[in-house]
Amino acid sequence: DTGVSxxxxxxxxxxxxxxxxxxxxxSEHNRLYxxxxxxxxxxxxxxxxxxxxxxxxxxxxxxxxxxxxxxxSFSTLEIQRTEQGDSAMYLCASSIGGAGNTQYFGPGTRLxxx
Amino acid sequence: DQQVKQNSPSLSVQEGRISxxxxxxxxxxxxxxxxxxxxxxxxxxxxxxxxxxKDKNEDGRFTVFLNKSAKHLSLHIVPSxxxxxxxYFCAAFWGGYNNNDMRFGAGTRLxxxP
Numbered sequence: 001d002t003g004v005s006x007x008x009x010x011x012x013x014x015x016x017x018x019x020x021x022x023x024x025x026x027s028e029h030n031r032l033y034x035x036x037x038x039x040x041x042x043x044x045x046x047x048x049x050x051x052x053x054x055x056x057x058x059x060x061x062x063x064x065x066x067x068x069x070x071x072x073s074f075s076t077l078e079i080q081r082t083e084q085g086d087s088a089m090y091l092c093a094s095s096i097g098g099a100g101n102t103q104y105f106g107p108g109t110r111l112x113x114x
Numbered sequence: 115d116q117q118v119k120q121n122s123p124s125l126s127v128q129e130g131r132i133s134x135x136x137x138x139x140x141x142x143x144x145x146x147x148x149x150x151x152x153x154x155x156x157x158x159x160x161x162x163x164x165x166x167x168k169d170k171n172e173d174g175r176f177t178v179f180l181n182k183s184a185k186h187l188s189l190h191i192v193p194s195x196x197x198x199x200x201x202y203f204c205a206a207f208w209g210g211y212n213n214n215d216m217r218f219g220a221g222t223r224l225x226x227x228p
Contacts, residue, residue, distance in 0.1 A: 004157070033216075042118070042203050042218025043158065056215060091157055102148065103216060105157035 002026060004106035006092050012112045013082055020078045021109045025094030032075050033103060034067055035091040036060065043091050043105075049075060050097060082113045117141045118206050120219035128227055133191040135222050137204030140185065144206040144217075149178060149189045152201045152221070161202075162189070194226045 005024045013019050025032045030051050035043035046065070047057045051072035061067075064082075069075040079086055089108045095101040119138045127133045135149075145166040150158035164171040164178045164187070171178050177190045191198055201223045207216040 006157075040123075040220060042120075042205070042220050045215050045217070058215070093157075102160055102163060104160060105150070107155070107157045 004092055004094050004104055006090075006106040006109050008109060009107060010110045010112075012114065014114050015084060016081055018078065018080045019082055019111065020076050021090055021092075021111075022074060022076050023092030023094075023106060024074045025092070026104060027073075028096065029094035029104075030072065030097045031095045031101065031103075032069055033093040033095070034075070034077050035093065035105075037089040037091055037108070038087075046077075079111075082111075084113045087111055087113045116220075117144075118204055118217045118219040120204055120222050122222050123220070124223045124225070126225045126227060127194050129196055130193045133189075133194045133198065133224055133226065135189040135191075135202050135204075135224065137187050137189075137219055138185060139187075139206050139217075141206070141208075141217075142185070143208045146207055147178070147180060147187050148205045148216075149176075150203045150205060150218075151198075152203060158203055191224075194224075196226045196228050199224055199226050 007022045033048040034046040037043045046061050049069040064080045067077045089110050091108045093103040093105045095103045117140050148163040149161040151161050152158045162173050162176050164180050180187045201221045203221045204219040205216050
């Protein structure tokens with residue numbers, strides 16, 4: 001399977017704990033994006049990488065959130081001191097660079113903060 | 115700020131008939147528009163896209179129409195099939211090289227009845 005993969009698919013944690021999600025993009029894609037989706041809403045942009053460089057961050061990405069893509073391949077999204085409001089589906093997408101690029105999504109990681 | 119709006123949360127059509135899903139946007143800078151389909155427990159799947167230099171793009175049973183003056187686009191599915199039942203998201207972004215902040219509508223749940 002050469003699509004975008006995300007792990008874990010589900011994560012349940014207690015408030016205050018740290019969690020980390022992983023995304024493996026399509027291999028030839030140099031852009032990688034993180035989105036968050038809550039019930040009844042469309043995905044909301046969080047951040048994106050061009051290779052290993054994080055080029056844009058949404059104001060939704062609070063100080064408790066950090067994303068990395070150290071070697072320009074897979075990426076991790078860490079949430080520190082989780083809050084119940086962090087409960088959502090976290091989606092990763094990847095694309096080839098350039099204007100008009102189509103983003104292809106992974107299956108998402110569903111986070112539940114108790 | 116909701117720059118992409120899907121005002122119909124749900125739509126139900128009979129198998130074989132046409133499904134028309136609508137989307138409005140407010141940001142005149144958007145020049146690429148996409149439709150994604152989402153099944154439960156899966157990430158959004160890219161369906162079809164259109165750039166602002168066109169007013170129509172067709173792919174099999176799916177056609178997207180863009181009316182730039184009205185800032186409106188629609189997705190037509192003809193004929194509709196039960197397997198088309200899913201949530202459909204409209205998305206838009208400005209295709210400038212360093213701007214990849216794609217905005218999504220809240221989605222329309224399509225149900226195709228046999």
